[in-house]
């Protein structure tokens with residue numbers, strides 16, 4: 367188990383490059399198995415744990431997958447199974463995104479239920495409802511979903527009761543090879559859905575309306591592999607915007623797309639942060655005291671739930687009281703308890719959290735309870751007095767490429783400590799640990815075990 371150790375108080379400045387979007391690359395890699403001809407070369411693939419998991423999942427289906435530095439090449443002419451292994455599927459909820467492509471290619475799928483996760487129940491009824499409307503027989507039992515269609519999937523009209531991102535993607539992928547036209551009403555509109563539609567269309571699909579709440583997909587006989595570059599990660603970009611703002615910093619977030627981040631930019635501007643749209647990204651300057659604002663998460667183009675905890679970290683250092691309302695996931699306030707360990711004053715009342723801003727934050731030992739909560743704790747630690755230790759880094763590794771390295775390059779006093787290194791810190795005499803400065807402490811540790819450097 368590793369930890370991220372931060373000593374607060376450094377102002378961030380400089381340039382940070384945004385990687386390809388986790389939430390775009392996962393469905394795109396799942397969609398790559400729709401191609402019965404040619405090869406797909408996917409560029410700007412971030413090296414994340416979730417990406418490694420989806421790579422294993424599609425390879426387990428029989429696809430040939432070659433992973434370059436930031437590219438992935440997939441040939442899926444022959445699929446050898448319709449049953450991705452349980453051990454891989456259970457690692458990541460997004461594994462469910464192979465359902466649509468498998469049904470379209472093989473007419474069958476057997477996959478373990480992804481289950482609820484820490485941030486909420488995360489039902490998949492809308493995915494299944496969509497497949498059933500396309501002629502699929504779905505049975506559930508012993509923790510598995512078995513789905514089968516006789517012949518080709520049939521185009522259908524599907525109204526989603528909730529504008530689910532995953533259900534929209536799964537149905538869009540399945541419908542691309544269906545017989546006839548599928549209409550998804552109340553479709554999700556996230557930029558990652560548009561990116562998936564662009565990839566599918568380049569493969570030969572006919573997807574129209576992605577990015578609006580009605581998507582029409584005219585099924586085609588077959589799809590072929592193509593080259594596609596993944597969009598930049600708006601949540602990673604937003605996280606660095608918060609990190610810049612919380613430290614009173616001046617940071618260029620290279621690759622960030624303003625349109626994808628409109629609600630985040632608006633809220634930061636309301637708070638008193640300057641955000642300039644540049645040709646190559648977003649320039650964030652925080653040189654004024656921050657004002658409290660209320661925030662409510664909503665489906666795109668509303669404020670993203672994946673930025674809620676990071677935004678809350680910024681509200682902790684603003685003047686006044688803010689109300690943060692989470693409407694997407696029913697259990698996405700677990701970071702509140704961790705923030706409160708850092709001297710924050712937040713009370714949860716149902717789906718809202720009341721944040722009493724302006725309390726001086728103090729370093730503490732805290733745990734990342736999910737991916738974005740981990741990033742938010744790092745943001746808070748950047749301004750906390752003293753040292754914070756953030757554990758639960760496996761969550762953070764699902765969605766951030768080298769967050770400690772990127773923050774350090776901007777001037778943060780942050781390092782990742784692997785278990786063995788930690789054990790040495792813990793074993794060091796308390797007097798030594800208390801008297802050396804944080805930077806010196808790193809040197810002491812490195813002297814003890816130089817191979818960690």
Ligand SMILES: CC(=O)N[C@H]1[C@@H](OP(=O)(O)OP(=O)(O)OC[C@H]2O[C@@H](n3ccc(=O)[nH]c3=O)[C@H](O)[C@@H]2O)O[C@H](CO)[C@@H](O)[C@@H]1O
Pocket residue numbers: 388389390392459460486487488489490491492493494528529530531532533554558671672694695696
């Ligand atoms: C890999 C990926 O892209 N993950 C993103 C995706 O997750 P994901 O696709 O899982 O999120 P959904 O949009 O499906 O879920 C939104 C809400 O709808 C509910 N729901 C969903 C499907 C369903 O069949 N029935 C149902 O009731 C969920 O429980 C949740 O409360 O969108 C979320 C919402 O923007 C983001 O937080 C995730 O980062």
Ligand SMILES: C=C(OP(=O)(O)O)C(=O)O
Pocket residue numbers: 388389459460672737738765
């Ligand atoms: C909730 C998230 O991802 P996932 O849907 O993969 O769990 C996220 O990216 O914040």
